[in-house]
Structures are given as structure tokens and as C-alpha cells.
Amino acid sequence: MMTAFARTVILYFLIMTGLRLMGKRQIGELEPGELVLTMMISDLATVPMQDFGIPLLAGVIPILTLLALSMLLSQLSLTSLRFRALACGTPSILIREGVLQQEAMRKNRYTLDELLEELRGQGITGVEEVKYAVLENSGHLSVLPWAKSQPPTAEQLGVKTGEDVTLPVVLVNDGRLLRRNLEARGLDEVWLREVLRKEGLSSHREAFLLTVDETGRVVCVRKEGEP
Amino acid sequence: MKKGLLIPAALLGAILAFCLWNGAAMSAHTARWRAQLEEADRLVLLEDWQGAAAAIRAAYAGWTERQTYLHCVTGHDAVDDAEAMYHRALAFAEREEDSELRAELADLRDQLRLLAEMEEFSLRNVL
Numbered sequence: 001m002m003t004a005f006a007r008t009v010i011l012y013f014l015i016m017t018g019l020r021l022m023g024k025r026q027i028g029e030l031e032p033g034e035l036v037l038t039m040m041i042s043d044l045a046t047v048p049m050q051d052f053g054i055p056l057l058a059g060v061i062p063i064l065t066l067l068a069l070s071m072l073l074s075q076l077s078l079t080s081l082r083f084r085a086l087a088c089g090t091p092s093i094l095i096r097e098g099v100l101q102q103e104a105m106r107k108n109r110y111t112l113d114e115l116l117e118e119l120r121g122q123g124i125t126g127v128e129e130v131k132y133a134v135l136e137n138s139g140h141l142s143v144l145p146w147a148k149s150q151p152p153t154a155e156q157l158g159v160k161t162g163e164d165v166t167l168p169v170v171l172v173n174d175g176r177l178l179r180r181n182l183e184a185r186g187l188d189e190v191w192l193r194e195v196l197r198k199e200g201l202s203s204h205r206e207a208f209l210l211t212v213d214e215t216g217r218v219v220c221v222r223k224e225g226e227p
Numbered sequence: 228m229k230k231g232l233l234i235p236a237a238l239l240g241a242i243l244a245f246c247l248w249n250g251a252a253m254s255a256h257t258a259r260w261r262a263q264l265e266e267a268d269r270l271v272l273l274e275d276w277q278g279a280a281a282a283i284r285a286a287y288a289g290w291t292e293r294q295t296y297l298h299c300v301t302g303h304d305a306v307d308d309a310e311a312m313y314h315r316a317l318a319f320a321e322r323e324e325d326s327e328l329r330a331e332l333a334d335l336r337d338q339l340r341l342l343a344e345m346e347e348f349s350l351r352n353v354l
Contacts, residue, residue, distance in 0.1 A: 053303045053304050055298060055301065055303070056299070058302075061245075069235070072239065079229065079232075
């Protein structure tokens with residue numbers, strides 16, 4: 001039993017490290033090659049986890065090899081456009097100016113039913129409503145309707161909008177002060193104490209969340225159960 | 228070479244080097260143990276039972292020293308089978324059973340050869 005426990009812990013951390021190195025993309029956004037890689041790694045990990053007759057290295061070496069190859073190919077894709085096209089493919093235009101590109105559909109083995117299903121999923125009922133439909137490398141279909149079919153923006157309507165979107169930075173997370181964020185915002189603890197005093201708090205430990213955005217707007221959520 | 232390429236290339240190189248070293252190390256170890264067993268076999272033919280038993284014990288001592296390494300790099304079943312063969316060979320040597328001992332030593336040498344072959348980098352293994 002201890003063997004299973006120890007092997008599971010080792011393989012878990014190995015895979016978590018490997019997946020972290022692969023990048024931040026989520027399963028749904030993986031390209032086919034990356035999805036296959038993830039499935040192979042998880043499958044390789046389960047064998048030595050369950051079968052103690054197989055050395056742990058028999059699982060670790062293929063996993064490390066796959067991760068290294070994946071990292072190597074990713075780096076080569078970054079440096080060479082030709083290699084990227086070869087390894088990842090290129091997006092294909094399936095609808096151009098409202099016209100189906102039948103040759104591109106054949107090449108990608110994309111059926112009319114699949115295309116219409118995708119369009120319906122995006123609220124479009126006819127091919128002629130679409131200016132461009134692009135089959136991305138991930139397999140996702142990007143649909144770009146004609147400009148006349150797209151909702152107008154505030155700018156096009158000449159509507160004045162308020163403050164632009166701001167990005168709040170977390171300064172206190174569950175009672176813990178994030179000094180790095182405070183300094184990055186150009187603020188100090190004197191400013192923080194003043195803010196906390198205004199919010200009726202004596203210490204940052206009493207705050208559940210405290211954020212500040214570029215405009216200096218502070219949002220403070222008091223910890224439940226604190227006086 | 229760019230830094231981004233260097234890390235995965237170095238990792239792949241390290242894995243390849245380890246695999247090649249492991250194949251060579253396994254061949255060297257098993258060749259040594261097989262030579263000791265062949266010597267034991269020769270002593271059996273000369274009816275030097277004490278010498279044969281000593282040669283098997285020496286081979287077994289070397290084998291035992293490498294148990295952790297062997298369990299790390301090769302299938303446990305194959306290692307356990309060889310371990311059982313060593314025990315049987317020692318028992319036959321102590322009982323001075325000529326034909327059984329020679330057959331067991333031949334099997335053990337074959338098992339050790341198979342262990343080395345499993346780690347060998349060859350077309351037969353790859354395919």
C-alpha cells in the first residue's frame with residue numbers, strides 16, 4: 001500500500017509540473033496534439049501506479065520524454081513559422097464572403113452538417129449571413145458575420161461611456177497582506193492603515209478582501225465573524 | 228541555441244544518455260555474473276562442489292548488491308525469477324546434484340542474458 005501511495009505522490013507532482021510547463025491553456029482549448037499528449041501522459045502514469053511489478057522509471061521516463069518533446073516542439077514552433085505550420089497546421093477559411101469553400105471543407109473533412117450545427121450554435125441560420133468562417137487549428141470554428149449583422153458598438157453609436165474598464169489589484173486576501181501588490185501600485189502601509197480606518201477595521205487581518213484599481217477606488221469586504 | 232530550446236534538448240539528452248548507460252551497465256553486470264556461473268559450471272564438471280558453491284555464492288553476492296538498481300530499471304518479475312534460480316542453484320550445489328545444478332545454472336545464465344537484452348538498444352527491442 002505504501003508503494004502505491006509513494007508512487008502516486010511522485011507521479012502526481014511529476015504530471016502537475018509537466019502540465020504547468022506545458023502552459024496555461026485549458027483542456028477545452030488544447031490543440032489535438034496537446035490533447036493526445038495529455039491523454040498519453042495520464043495513461044502512462046496510471047500503469048506504474050497500479051502495477052508494482054513495473055519499475056516506476058518505466059512510467060517516469062516516457063512521461064519526461066513526452067514532456068521534453070512537447071516543450072521542444074513548442075519552442076521550435078515559436079522560432080520557425082514554417083515549422084509551426086507543419087506541426088500545428090494553418091487555419092482554413094470555410095466560408096468566404098457568404099460562399100461555402102467546398103474544397104477547404106473537403107480537405108479538412110468538415111461536413112456540411114457540422115458547419116451548419118456550428119453556425120446554429122452561434123445564432124446564425126444561413127451561410128449567407130456569414131462573411132468569414134474560419135476553422136482554427138484547435139478545431140474551433142470562428143464565425144465573423146457581415147458588419148451590418150453585428151451589433152453596433154458604443155463608439156459607432158456615438159454614445160459617451162463612463163470610466164473605462166479598470167483592473168483591481170488584490171491587496172488583502174483572506175486577512176493576508178500582499179505587500180508586493182501594494183508596492184506595485186505605488187502605495188504603502190500608511191495609506192493602507194488609513195483605508196482600513198475609514199472602513200472601520202483596525203488591521204488587515206480583519207479584511208476578507210481589499211482591492212484597489214488604477215483610479216484609486218477601494219473595495220473592502222470584511223471577514224465574517226470579525227467584530 | 229536559444230534558452231527555451233536548451234532545457235528540453237538537455238532533458239532529452241539526459242534521458243537518452245541514462246538509457247544508453249543503463250543498457251551498457253546491465254550488459255556489463257550480467258556478463259560478469261554469467262562468467263561467474265560458467266566458472267561454477269566448469270567446477271561442477273570437475274566435481275569440485277565446494278568451489279562451485281563458492282562461485283555461485285560470489286555471483287549471488289554481486290547480484291544482491293545490485294538489487295535496488297535492478298528493481299528500479301527492469302521488470303520485477305524477471306528479477307524475482309532470477310533470484311529464485313540463484314536460491315535453487317545454491318540448494319542443488321549444497322546437495323551435490325550434478326544434472327539439476329547444471330540445468331539450473333544454464334537457465335539462470337539465460338535469464339541474466341534476457342535481463343541484459345531487455346535493456347539493449349536494438350531494432351528487435353524497438354520493434
